[in-house]
Amino acid sequence: MTTEPTTQTTPAIPAGAKWTRRHLLDVDELSPDEIELLMQTTDAMKEVLSRDVPRVPALRGRTIVTLFYEASTRTRASFELAGKALGADVINVAASGSSVEKGESLIDTVRTLQAVGADALIMRHGSSGAPYLVARHVQSSVINAGDGWHAHPTQALLDLYTMRAHLGDPSAGSGQALRGRKVVIVGDIAHSRVARSNIWALTTMGAEVTVCAPPTLLPAGMRPGQPRSEEPLAMPPVRVETDLDIAIQGADVVMALRLQKERMSHGLLPSTREYATLYQLTERRVAAAATGALVMHPGPMNEGVEIAPAVASSLQSVIEEQVTNGVAVRMAVLYLICRSRA
Amino acid sequence: MSLAIRGGRVIDAANNTDATLDILVEDGRIAAVGPDAGKGAGETIDAGGLIVCPGFVDIHTHLREPGFEHKETIESGTQAAARGGFTTVCAMPNTEPPIDSAAGVEFIQRRAAENGLVRVLPIACVTRRREGRELAELAELAKAGAVAFSDDGSPVADAALMRRALEYAAMAGAPIIDHCEDPALAGGVMHEGWVSTRLGLRGVPAAAEETMVARNIALAAETGSHVHLAHLSTAGSVDLIRQAKARGLPVTAEVTPHHLALTHEAVLTGSGESPSGLAYDTNAKVNPPLRTAADAAACVAGLLDGTIDCIATDHAPHAIQDKLCEFDVAAFGISGLETALGLALTVLDIETAIERLTIAPVRTLALDARLPGLGTLTAGAPADVTLIDPAAEWTVDPSLFASKGKNTPLAGKTLRGRVTATVYGGKAVWRG
Numbered sequence: 002m003t004t005e006p007t008t009q010t011t012p013a014i015p016a017g018a019k020w021t022r023r024h025l026l027d028v029d030e031l032s033p034d035e036i037e038l039l040m041q042t043t044d045a046m047k048e049v050l051s052r053d054v055p056r057v058p059a060l061r062g063r064t065i066v067t068l069f070y071e072a073s074t075r076t077r078a079s080f081e082l083a084g085k086a087l088g089a090d091v092i093n094v095a096a097s098g099s100s101v102e103k104g105e106s107l108i109d110t111v112r113t114l115q116a117v118g119a120d121a122l123i124m125r126h127g128s129s130g131a132p133y134l135v136a137r138h139v140q141s142s143v144i145n146a147g148d149g150w151h152a153h154p155t156q157a158l159l160d161l162y163t164m165r166a167h168l169g170d171p172s173a174g175s176g177q178a179l180r181g182r183k184v185v186i187v188g189d190i191a192h193s194r195v196a197r198s199n200i201w202a203l204t205t206m207g208a209e210v211t212v213c214a215p216p217t218l219l220p221a222g223m224r225p226g227q228p229r230s231e232e233p234l235a236m237p238p239v240r241v242e243t244d245l246d247i248a249i250q251g252a253d254v255v256m257a258l259r260l261q262k263e264r265m266s267h268g269l270l271p272s273t274r275e276y277a278t279l280y281q282l283t284e285r286r287v288a289a290a291a292t293g294a295l296v297m298h299p300g301p302m303n304e305g306v307e308i309a310p311a312v313a314s315s316l317q318s319v320i321e322e323q324v325t326n327g328v329a330v331r332m333a334v335l336y337l338i339c340r341s342r343a
Numbered sequence: 344m345s346l347a348i349r350g351g352r353v354i355d356a357a358n359n360t361d362a363t364l365d366i367l368v369e370d371g372r373i374a375a376v377g378p379d380a381g382k383g384a385g386e387t388i389d390a391g392g393l394i395v396c397p398g399f400v401d402i403h404t405h406l407r408e409p410g411f412e413h414k415e416t417i418e419s420g421t422q423a424a425a426r427g428g429f430t431t432v433c434a435m436p437n438t439e440p441p442i443d444s445a446a447g448v449e450f451i452q453r454r455a456a457e458n459g460l461v462r463v464l465p466i467a468c469v470t471r472r473r474e475g476r477e478l479a480e481l482a483e484l485a486k487a488g489a490v491a492f493s494d495d496g497s498p499v500a501d502a503a504l505m506r507r508a509l510e511y512a513a514m515a516g517a518p519i520i521d522h523c524e525d526p527a528l529a530g531g532v533m534h535e536g537w538v539s540t541r542l543g544l545r546g547v548p549a550a551a552e553e554t555m556v557a558r559n560i561a562l563a564a565e566t567g568s569h570v571h572l573a574h575l576s577t578a579g580s581v582d583l584i585r586q587a588k589a590r591g592l593p594v595t596a597e598v599t600p601h602h603l604a605l606t607h608e609a610v611l612t613g614s615g616e617s618p619s620g621l622a623y624d625t626n627a628k629v630n631p632p633l634r635t636a637a638d639a640a641a642c643v644a645g646l647l648d649g650t651i652d653c654i655a656t657d658h659a660p661h662a663i664q665d666k667l668c669e670f671d672v673a674a675f676g677i678s679g680l681e682t683a684l685g686l687a688l689t690v691l692d693i694e695t696a697i698e699r700l701t702i703a704p705v706r707t708l709a710l711d712a713r714l715p716g717l718g719t720l721t722a723g724a725p726a727d728v729t730l731i732d733p734a735a736e737w738t739v740d741p742s743l744f745a746s747k748g749k750n751t752p753l754a755g756k757t758l759r760g761r762v763t764a765t766v767y768g769g770k771a772v773w774r775g
Contacts, residue, residue, distance in 0.1 A: 026620050106668055128669035129543035130623030149671070151543030197543060220540040221548075230537035234611060 011059055012045035012336065020337040024136045024143045027152035028201040033176025036161070036205060040178075042333035043162050043326070049086065050329055058088035063339050065089045066119040068111070069146070070096045070126040075300060075324065076146050076156075080123050083331035089339070092119075107131060108138050115139045120339055124148075129194075142338045150192045156299050157198035159330040161206060163323050164254055167295055173207075180207035183291070185248050187213045187280055188258030188307055191220040195299045196258060197236070204237040211240040213248040215279070217269040245280050252290040256297040257282045257307040273306055282308045287317065295319050345369045346769055347381025348728060351390025355397060356698035357719035366395060368726040371769040376720050388771065390730055393763060394693065397718050398430025398461070398727030399700040401680065402708050403495070403520075403573060403597060403655035406432070406463070408454060410439025415660040415747045417451070418458035420680070423658070423746035425773040427680040428700075428762035430727035431462040431717065432658075433708070436473070437496040443468035443479040445487035452488060461767045462727075464490045464710065469499050469508050469519055476501075478508055485515040491708055493520035495573060498555055500526050502562065509568035518569040518595075518708060523555035523580070524631065532671055534607040534632040542611060542621060544670060547632050549577040556580045560587040563594050571707065572596040574657045576631040578641030585650040595707045597655040598642045600686035601677050601752075607633045609752045610670075625666040625673035627752040629659070643690050646699060653703035654696070656683045660748020678748030682739055684731065685758030693733050693760065726769035735761040 020038060028036070049057050065084040067077050077093065084091040096110065107126075114122060121142040124132050129149030136143040147153040161179075169178040184203050190196045190212045203210050216224045223241050242248035249255060264270050287296060296308075296318040304310045313320060346368040353364040353376060365381035367374045374380075381387060401424065407415035415423075417434075424432045434451055436442030442451060448465045455463035467489035468479045473496070481492055492512055498521055499505040505521070512519050528551035533539050535546020556572055560583060563570045575581065575598050587594045610633070613622025627633055645651040659676025666673050679686075687696045705711050705718030716724025736759050741749035765773040 024620075030620060106664060108667060126669070128671040130621065130670045133620050133623050134667075134669065136620065149543050150545075194543060221535045221546055222537045222540050232537055232608075234541065234608070235537040236541050 012042070012049050012057060014042055014045050020341050022338065022341065025154055025334055025338060026132050026136060026143065026145045028154045028157050028198050028205065031205065033205055036158070036202065037175055039158055039330070039333050039337065040162055040165060042337060043329045046329040046332040046336070049332070056086050056088065059336055060084070060087040060089035060339050063089040063120045064092065064118050065121045065123065065335065066092045066094055066114050067123045067146070068094045068096060068114065071147070073125055073147070075327070076125065079327045080146060080331050082328050083335055086328070086332055087336055089335070107134065111135045111139050115141045120342060121335060142342060144334060144338065147194055149194065150197070151194050152198045153194040154198050155327070155331050155334055156195050157202040158334070159323055159327040160199055160256070160297060160299070161202045162326050162330055163297065163319050164295065167319065168253055176205060176207055178206050179203065182208045182253045183211065183251060184208045184254040184256065185211045185213055185252040186256045186258065187245055187248070187282065189218045189260055189264060190214045190223065190258070191218050192261065193258050199256070200236060200239055209240070211242055211248050211252070213242050213245050213280070215243060215270065218264070245286060246289065249286050249289050252294055254295045254297060255282060255287060255290055258299065259301060260303055260307050277306050280307065282312045284309065284311055287312055293317065297323060300324070345374070345384040345386070346766070347384030347387045348390050348395055348730065348766070349381040349387055351393045351395035351730065353395045353720065354694060354697050355720040357702040358721060360720070361694070366720060366728060368766070368769045371726050373716070373720050373722050373724045373726050375722060388730070388764060392732070394697070394731040394733055396697045396729050396731065397701040397720055398729050398765065398767060399428045399683070400431040400704045400710065400718050401429050401656050401658065402433045402653070402704045404432040404434055404658045404680070405437070405660065405676070406434045407438060407660060409450065413662050413747070414665070416458070417454045417463060418460070419745060419747045420658070420660070421455070421460040421463060423680040423744060425460045425765045425767065426745050426762065426775070427683050428729035428731065428765055429461060429680060430729070430765060430767040431464060433464045433466050433490060435493060435495045436466055436468045441468050441473045443471050443473070445480070445483050448484060448487040448489050460772045466491045466493050466520065468492065469494045470504065473497060475499055475504065478504070478511060481508070481512050481515040485517045489517060490710060490713065491517050491520050491571065493522070493573070495520060495522045498522050498524050498526070502558055505559070506562050506566060509562055509566040509570060513566070513568040518571045520571045520573050521555070521559050522573050523552050523559060525551045525554045528554065532628060533610050534634045536607055536635060538607045538611045542623065549579055549634065549638070552577050552631055553579040553583060556583050560584070560592060560594055563587070563592045564590070567593065569593040569595065574599050574602065574631060574655065575642060575651060576602045576634050576638060578638045581641045581645035581650055585645065588650060595652045596650070597653050597704070597707065598646055598651045599655060599657045600679060600683045601629065601633060602631070603639060603642050603646065603691070604686050604689045605633045605752065606636050606639055609633055614752050614754050614756060623670045624752055625668070625670055626677070626750050626754070628670065628673050628675055629677050630675035646691070647695065652707040654683070654687055654699045655704060656680055660746050661750045662747070663749065666750050676750065677752065678741070678744065678746050678750045680746060681744050682751060682753050682758065684762060685737070685760050686753065688760040689758070726766060728766040729762055730764040731760060732763050733760050735759070735763070737761050
């Protein structure tokens with residue numbers, strides 16, 4: 002008789018690998034080895050999630066607090082599921098508006114949460130850098146669930162995991178898993194934390210990244226005709242292309258970003274209609290990508306704007322898989338971070 | 344009552360003096376400068392090995408009083424000035440209420456007389472309540488003692504109103520100082536460049552400043568009135584002013600020590616505490632923002648060739664909680680009086696720095712028309728003297744600032760060149 006999988010109390014984590022980070026603020030600080038460890042740990046978590054009772058008590062007795070200053074359904078639910086699947090106590094704190102509007106400073110809020118015993122603070126905030134401020138002032142681990150336009154590391158990790166599952170070379174060395182793969186990110190790069198974290202994650206793992214957007218949705222240093230910064234601390238170099246029909250040729254992955262409505266009122270775009278004409282992922286455009294290219298979207302989608310409904314639901318779309326992988330990736334992050342706390 | 348400052352290297356740019364001399368002070372005024380001029384004085388300061396120069400003049404200081412006394416007061420701000428070697432500061436009017444009436448000007452003067460350690464010259468608003476809609480009573484403000492007009496913190500955004508303000512201010516006899524920032528192009532929290540891209544912060548493009556500099560130059564040409572451009576930060580602004588001066592237009596400009604010596608990378612890497620991750624250093628959040636190394640170099644070059652007239656600190660003190668918060672909501676500004684000299688000396692030689700901190704700002708706003716001899720050691724001038732140890736190295740520790748504003752991106756940095764004594768009106772107001 003085989004071992005009953007539901008009686009296993011720990012995930013099958015690769016032996017000998019080390020995780021020492023107290024926080025996860027962005028992907029930019031992670032080495033290829035650390036990302037590889039996260040990926041392998043995610044494999045183990047996927048196995049846990051496939052069990053009849055998808056739970057392990059690996060983090061029993063730990064307290065995880067989600068602190069969301071911005072509305073979010075999927076990311077918060079994903080973290081909550083991940084924490085519960087690992088047996089942790091999960092407390093959700095919804096903080097509407099900015100800390101200033103609330104009258105209590107962000108530092109005071111997180112110190113309170115620390116005082117009630119939070120091992121990990123999962124934080125989403127509209128201001129770029131807010132988790133860095135918090136990480137400097139609390140003993141709890143801080144996991145960035147999205148800060149302003151800056152970073153969304155677990156999204157990038159789940160995207161990477163999804164790409165690696167379909168396209169990765171398992172025999173490749175560290176940092177080589179996506180070597181030579183062409184990834185095109187289409188949409189509002191300038192205001193996207195998903196784009197920034199993905200650029201770091203993908204270039205760290207050897208992929209060739211192209212960003213595609215009108216110049217008004219590209220950040221300084223990525224606009225056509227602008228000199229690329231040679232500074233060592235600048236974003237890693239990516240190919241920039243304003244014409245999606247050119248950008249998409251031969252792509253292994255095409256990722257569309259959500260278009261925020263307020264971009265029109267700020268004069269960054271003439272209309273949703275023109276944007277859809279130029280940048281929507283259509284069947285015709287996706288046909289110009291490599292055979293079997295993956296179609297991705299971090300959600301929530303505006304179907305008919307940045308992505309055609311038929312493309313979103315096509316066989317090439319891995320959008321639902323991204324959501325499923327999100328739970329496993331967040332379990333891996335929580336597990337590695339909480340277990341590294343003495 | 345006499346005071347002698349003996350044996351120092353006296354640098355007095357206005358009088359082309361650079362020699363080891365004594366300074367004799369009597370009744371609050373410079374009585375004599377010469378070899379052994381201080382022999383037999385009642386009180387003596389030994390300046391051997393030190394540089395002795397006129398007291399520094401800052402034409403751009405935020406003293407925060409009235410209204411924001413938790414950030415700074417006239418008392419604490421002038422103490423900070425004395426420590427930084429400044430004996431005259433021009434107080435910006437973006438207080439609460441803003442200084443837009445003669446009563447407001449008189450309030451500043453009275454508080455300065457009661458609590459000020461050094462001279463405070465009020466600057467008054469260009470527009471009522473700094474709202475940019477109608478002119479303040481500029482003639483009455485000037486008569487009450489306002490040395491210039493500015494809505495600093497904001498530009499006079501309406502070009503037509505700015506034109507009328509320039510015309511009218513010329514009659515009132517004081518220049519308009521404009522904070523050059525196109526409101527539509529601004530709205531960011533740091534320089535727009537590779538650092539803002541990396542950090543995901545909203546940027547302020549160089550063009551936000553340059554379009555307003557260009558507008559103000561056009562209005563100076565149109566009106567013939569003196570416009571002074573505050574805290575320049577971009578290479579493009581320096582070029583525009585260079586051209587304007589070549590045309591003989593009545594345009595002057597200032598630059599802060601931080602725009603001469605620091606860059607936008609300060610936001611990324613921070614100072615002081617050990618860098619774990621990215622700093623998002625709110626103490627490096629300032630308006631206009633710290634820009635690129637090329638911009639800073641252009642500002643230095645502009646200051647050296649006379650395109651930029653003088654140094655001003657834009658001392659902008661804030662309370663701890665104004666900076667201990669998210670970068671987006673943190674207040675703009677650097678507490679600059681106490682680090683001005685040391686920071687300026689990272690990019691300038693001592694002779695240039697002294698000239699640009701003394702007689703240059705006086706001439707920029709024609710302050711010597713009201714206070715003859717200000718910024719010089721000419722006999723009869725106010726006995727405002729600063730003593731500097733140019734070789735002294737010191738580490739910036741904001742907790743030791745006299746200013747209530749501990750907000751500096753220089754915490755923990757070592758600077759060279761320190762003010763060791765400040766004499767104001769013949770009285771030592773600071774001995775380091």
